[in-house]
Amino acid sequence: MSISEREQVEQARSVRPHDLQDLRDGHALLASLVFLAVCVAVGLTGLPSRETQLVLLVPAVAVGLPHGALDGRDGKRLFAPRYGRLWFVPFLGCYAALFTATLLLWWLAPFLALSGFLLISLVHFGQCDRDPASRFPRLSIFAHGGIPIVLPALAFPNEVAQLFAWLVGERDAATILALLTGPVAVTWVAALCVECVQALLEPQGARLGEARRTFSATAALVLLFATVPPLLAFAFYFALFHAPRALLEATEGEAPDPRAAIGRELKAAMPLSIAAMAIGVALFVFQQADDWTPAVLRSVFLLLSALTVPHMWLEYRLNAQRAASLCTSNLVRRQPGN
Numbered sequence: 001m002s003i004s005e006r007e008q009v010e011q012a013r014s015v016r017p018h019d020l021q022d023l024r025d026g027h028a029l030l031a032s033l034v035f036l037a038v039c040v041a042v043g044l045t046g047l048p049s050r051e052t053q054l055v056l057l058v059p060a061v062a063v064g065l066p067h068g069a070l071d072g073r074d075g076k077r078l079f080a081p082r083y084g085r086l087w088f089v090p091f092l093g094c095y096a097a098l099f100t101a102t103l104l105l106w107w108l109a110p111f112l113a114l115s116g117f118l119l120i121s122l123v124h125f126g127q128c129d130r131d132p133a134s135r136f137p138r139l140s141i142f143a144h145g146g147i148p149i150v151l152p153a154l155a156f157p158n159e160v161a162q163l164f165a166w167l168v169g170e171r172d173a174a175t176i177l178a179l180l181t182g183p184v185a186v187t188w189v190a191a192l193c194v195e196c197v198q199a200l201l202e203p204q205g206a207r208l209g210e211a212r213r214t215f216s217a218t219a220a221l222v223l224l225f226a227t228v229p230p231l232l233a234f235a236f237y238f239a240l241f242h243a244p245r246a247l248l249e250a251t252e253g254e255a256p257d258p259r260a261a262i263g264r265e266l267k268a269a270m271p272l273s274i275a276a277m278a279i280g281v282a283l284f285v286f287q288q289a290d291d292w293t294p295a296v297l298r299s300v301f302l303l304l305s306a307l308t309v310p311h312m313w314l315e316y317r318l319n320a321q322r323a324a325s326l327c328t329s330n331l332v333r334r335q336p337g338n
């Protein structure tokens with residue numbers, strides 16, 4: 001980032017923090033209302049078929065792709081200071097290597113691939129949805145990340161068993177499901193209880209409002225994943241909750257008006273989102289299945305898992321870079337004469 005760009009970002013960071021908080025609150029409220037409406041609709045009309053759920057999952061994933069495609073922008077921020085105009089060479093090299101390694105793992109060791117995918121997804125969703133003011137940050141990540149991953153397995157074990165079997169075969173699917181609904185679920189329920197009690201018992205103050213807001217959005221998500229079949233619940237969660245929230249976070253402080261920043265970043269993310277969709281279509285074409293339903297499921301989740309690994313690696317590297325530069329600026333400030 002050039003000095004003038006950095007100045008703009010710094011300036012934007014100090015302006016209108018309420019706008020962003022209002023957007024976050026408005027989004028959480030709107031998404032929670034939609035989730036409630038979906039739960040009521042499913043209650044009234046009955047459970048949708050697996051085919052219908054898959055048909056809805058594909059556009060939902062497409063809607064969620066641009067938030068990950070901001071990786072291109074983040075890759076430039078990470079690599080440009082060192083590699084200048086050739087930043088995209090190491091970035092694309094690392095991205096493609098991690099992407100390919102993940103696909104190879106699905107092929108060579110599907111048990112490890114699905115278990116690892118569930119684990120990193122739990123951490124990824126938990127980091128995004130956790131209560132930022134929680135006294136126990138790790139526990140909060142586990143409690144919130146478990147809602148889209150552990151709860152569907154508890155609420156719809158037969159459905160999830162079939163979906164996992166399409167991904168990794170019946171034997172591995174049964175083992176993973178047993179782990180998910182056994183020890184993992186027990187620990188998750190305990191973590192969720194601690195998180196809820198903590199949010200409700202927090203003493204009066206600024207923290208209370210934030211904890212209550214997180215608590216009500218969490219309650220809507222719990223209801224969604226407990227009553228709506230897994231693929232449909234995941235489609236709504238991913239497109240209406242996770243992706244917009246991650247986008248708000250990723251564009252924080254980029255411009256004085258957060259809406260303008262979101263519009264600009266979404267436009268810039270389009271080419272990479274379309275490229276990711278093309279990879280998804282290629283994965284579908286190479287699936288060897290007689291029926292289209294397992295083939296769609298496999299291509300959607302193989303694509304998501306192969307994108308998630310480099311996406312999380314980049315997030316990790318950027319956080320490490322931010323921590324290092326914060327540390328350096330603190331040291332400089334502490335030097336005598338500063």
Ligand SMILES: CC1=C(/C=C/C(C)=C/C=C/C(C)=C/C=C/C=C(C)/C=C/C=C(C)/C=C/C2=C(C)CCCC2(C)C)C(C)(C)CCC1
Pocket residue numbers: 064065066067068069070071072092095096117118120121124148149150152153160163164230231234272273275276301304305307308311
């Ligand atoms: C930059 C770049 C790019 C792009 C990228 C992107 C676009 C990204 C995105 C990203 C993303 C967008 C991510 C996402 C994520 C997701 C996730 C992480 C998910 C998860 C899920 C799960 C785990 C599920 C589970 C399940 C099943 C499977 C069944 C049923 C039940 C349940 C739901 C539980 C490309 C490659 C073109 C090129 C290079 C560079």
